[in-house]
Amino acid sequence: MASPRATLADVAQTAGVDMSTASRVLRGDVSQRVREETRARILKVAEDLAYRPNSLARGLRTARTDTLGIVVPQLDNPVFAAAIRGAEQAAAELGYSLLISHREPGTTATTIAKLSQTNRVDGLLVASLDDDEVLRSDLAAAHVPFVLMNRILPGAPLSVVLDSRAAARRGVEHLVGLGHRRVAHLSGRAQGFNAAQRLEGYREGLEAAGIAFDPVLVATAGYTAEGGARAMAELLPQRPTAVLAATLVSAAGAMSVLHAAGWRIPQDISVAGLHDAPVARLLYPSLTTVMMPTEEMGRVAASLLVRSLAGEHPDPVPPLPPGDLIPRASTGPAPG
Amino acid sequence: MASPRATLADVAQTAGVDMSTASRVLRGDVSQRVREETRARILKVAEDLAYRPNSLARGLRTARTDTLGIVVPQLDNPVFAAAIRGAEQAAAELGYSLLISHREPGTTATTIAKLSQTNRVDGLLVASLDDDEVLRSDLAAAHVPFVLMNRILPGAPLSVVLDSRAAARRGVEHLVGLGHRRVAHLSGRAQGFNAAQRLEGYREGLEAAGIAFDPVLVATAGYTAEGGARAMAELLPQRPTAVLAATLVSAAGAMSVLHAAGWRIPQDISVAGLHDAPVARLLYPSLTTVMMPTEEMGRVAASLLVRSLAGEHPDPVPPLPPGDLIPRASTGPAPG
DNA sequence: TTGAAAGCGATACCAC
DNA sequence: GTGGTATCGCTTTCAA
Numbered sequence: 001m002a003s004p005r006a007t008l009a010d011v012a013q014t015a016g017v018d019m020s021t022a023s024r025v026l027r028g029d030v031s032q033r034v035r036e037e038t039r040a041r042i043l044k045v046a047e048d049l050a051y052r053p054n055s056l057a058r059g060l061r062t063a064r065t066d067t068l069g070i071v072v073p074q075l076d077n078p079v080f081a082a083a084i085r086g087a088e089q090a091a092a093e094l095g096y097s098l099l100i101s102h103r104e105p106g107t108t109a110t111t112i113a114k115l116s117q118t119n120r121v122d123g124l125l126v127a128s129l130d131d132d133e134v135l136r137s138d139l140a141a142a143h144v145p146f147v148l149m150n151r152i153l154p155g156a157p158l159s160v161v162l163d164s165r166a167a168a169r170r171g172v173e174h175l176v177g178l179g180h181r182r183v184a185h186l187s188g189r190a191q192g193f194n195a196a197q198r199l200e201g202y203r204e205g206l207e208a209a210g211i212a213f214d215p216v217l218v219a220t221a222g223y224t225a226e227g228g229a230r231a232m233a234e235l236l237p238q239r240p241t242a243v244l245a246a247t248l249v250s251a252a253g254a255m256s257v258l259h260a261a262g263w264r265i266p267q268d269i270s271v272a273g274l275h276d277a278p279v280a281r282l283l284y285p286s287l288t289t290v291m292m293p294t295e296e297m298g299r300v301a302a303s304l305l306v307r308s309l310a311g312e313h314p315d316p317v318p319p320l321p322p323g324d325l326i327p328r329a330s331t332g333p334a335p336g
Numbered sequence: 337m338a339s340p341r342a343t344l345a346d347v348a349q350t351a352g353v354d355m356s357t358a359s360r361v362l363r364g365d366v367s368q369r370v371r372e373e374t375r376a377r378i379l380k381v382a383e384d385l386a387y388r389p390n391s392l393a394r395g396l397r398t399a400r401t402d403t404l405g406i407v408v409p410q411l412d413n414p415v416f417a418a419a420i421r422g423a424e425q426a427a428a429e430l431g432y433s434l435l436i437s438h439r440e441p442g443t444t445a446t447t448i449a450k451l452s453q454t455n456r457v458d459g460l461l462v463a464s465l466d467d468d469e470v471l472r473s474d475l476a477a478a479h480v481p482f483v484l485m486n487r488i489l490p491g492a493p494l495s496v497v498l499d500s501r502a503a504a505r506r507g508v509e510h511l512v513g514l515g516h517r518r519v520a521h522l523s524g525r526a527q528g529f530n531a532a533q534r535l536e537g538y539r540e541g542l543e544a545a546g547i548a549f550d551p552v553l554v555a556t557a558g559y560t561a562e563g564g565a566r567a568m569a570e571l572l573p574q575r576p577t578a579v580l581a582a583t584l585v586s587a588a589g590a591m592s593v594l595h596a597a598g599w600r601i602p603q604d605i606s607v608a609g610l611h612d613a614p615v616a617r618l619l620y621p622s623l624t625t626v627m628m629p630t631e632e633m634g635r636v637a638a639s640l641l642v643r644s645l646a647g648e649h650p651d652p653v654p655p656l657p658p659g660d661l662i663p664r665a666s667t668g669p670a671p672g
Numbered sequence: 673t674t675g676a677a678a679g680c681g682a683t684a685c686c687a688c
Numbered sequence: 689g690t691g692g693t694a695t696c697g698c699t700t701t702c703a704a
């Protein structure tokens with residue numbers, strides 16, 4: 001079945017050299033000189049035998065795997081999918097592979113443990129929606145360096161976050177610029193780091209426009225369509241003319257309620273969401289969004305991790321600023 | 337930094353036994369008897385030292401990793417995300433871990449090669465949108481057993497597919513049952529296996545209802561919103577009263593064109609799509625879909641792979657039958 | 673019931 | 689420049 005894979009010993013023997021020489025050549029070791037002719041012969045033989053180093057043996061010997069693990073709570077979430085793409089790209093450029101691990105809620109500790117305690121990865125990129133305490137204890141068991149993505153954790157030195165505050169503010173500015181004064185906000189998880197940031201950005205945006213913050217225009221939607229719908233329904237009596245949702249999904253939930261209630265978008269109410277993803281254009285009407293550098297987040301996190309694996313102690317990176325606001329059909333001038 | 341991980345030798349020494357004995361106990365080897373007291377002592381020490389076997393060393397010795405690789409073209413695609421969940425679950429139950437790998441178009445061969453040729457995985461689950469020839473040559477380089485998901489490849493014995501034909505037929509039956517006679521179809525890739533199946537199911541559904549198949553009511557949409565929009569625009573002059581899209585995304589694209597053209601859904605035209613995913617409920621109006629057992633596909637593929645790793649030669653599995661049709665707001669009685 | 677020892681396939685240090 | 693060889697941590701005969 002599986003053709004007997006050629007080993008380094010095979011290559012060495014066929015080329016008539018010692019294993020150590022073959023190893024030097026194939027590894028591209030430049031610190032030691034090898035005669036050109038010998039090198040060529042070894043490379044040729046390796047090629048002929050389709051030699052591939054056994055990464056287990058190499059890892060056992062070198063105590064490194066040149067592999068980073070990335071742990072995300074969900075795969076079919078554009079934010080994490082983008083972060084993975086970015087991380088993969090940066091890792092590849094830095095000579096690392098990326099091992100993706102998808103961690104069902106509850107499998108929490110297990111995944112981190114499996115990856116880090118069994119010598120499969122040199123370090124971890126971690127995205128998590130868990131509470132601080134849970135996450136902290138999970139990470140305590142990680143015996144490799146790690147970088148958090150999309151959140152902070154007091155005490156954890158390395159993390160890469162998006163500037164949600166600035167993004168929310170940008171969204172509000174857009175709405176205010178269209179003449180809206182009664183701007184509602186569908187916020188994220190009550191406790192979440194990003195939710196708090198977005199709420200703050202929302203307030204800032206209002207205040208910069210001289211509009212007083214009014215708590216009755218804020219409702220907690222979480223990160224589901226149902227939550228968005230519930231929160232929007234709750235806010236209808238307040239007669240907002242615009243609403244900024246913390247996510248695309250809660251925006252979609254909100255829009256379904258608005259449709260059902262007979263509110264026209266954007267004639268009666270404008271809707272904007274944070275983060276951009278293909279689904280924004282699938283919604284009806286297509287959703288105005290603020291782009292977030294999620295892929296960049298993955299890239300930065302990966303390079304931070306690689307640097308710390310190299311023994312550096314990188315400075316904390318500031319929150320990544322949001323991208324452009326993409327105006328689509330869901331926002332328009334304030335009515336009246 | 338990383339606390340010096342305890343090795344088997346440490347455990348053995350601390351427990352005052354030989355490595356081989358410790359190995360037998362910790363591996364749960366039942367073929368050899370170990371005195372109860374000794375076993376307890378070893379387990380206690382291992383616990384105290386937080387011993388974790390080094391999977392590299394073990395894999396090097398046993399020539400197995402108890403890990404399956406899964407290769408998908410995209411992560412933020414509900415179909416593949418679900419397949420991954422299913423595969424992960426089945427793998428776990430069978431004592432295997434799952435390594436997810438996301439393969440950008442172009443990185444094709446590389447990913448399969450990396451995973452399979454470097455002894456990281458015992459076998460591969462492969463989903464691919466590549467052409468037969470490309471995929472075939474990529475797989476030829478895989479030195480491990482593999483199972484294809486969501487497509488067939490002539491010559492590749494093990495693959496798990498969904499019964500797209502039956503699903504399309506079910507969708508058409510729903511529309512016909514609502515009185516529609518001019519039912520259009522937005523098909524997938526011109527060449528694809530699934531696209532052909534769905535087209536066939538569409539024809540079958542029509543013919544079973546005594547409606548003649550009319551090629552002018554079929555347009556190729558591919559798997560993007562733009563494709564769906566283009567195809568729908570093309571079909572508008574044919575005045576269909578219902579349309580079955582091959583995917584959720586093409587359905588969404590179609591709906592945007594219908595909205596723009598002023599066609600009311602479902603009053604003027606009904607829209608249904610194949611596959612079910614949360615996004616179906618985010619669309620406006622919410623989309624009627626036929627559920628597909630994508631998670632089950634992952635489960636079946638994983639267990640098939642494990643069986644073939646065990647030396648079995650599992651029979652080919654028939655296409656997995658579709659789930660229920662979920663009626664939502666996008667379909668209704670035929671107009672007139 | 674337990675111990676001793678030979679590798680798995682690579683790397684890296686030290687000779688020559 | 690090239691070759692020898694100990695070693696990474698574990699599993700697995702074979703003895704005792």
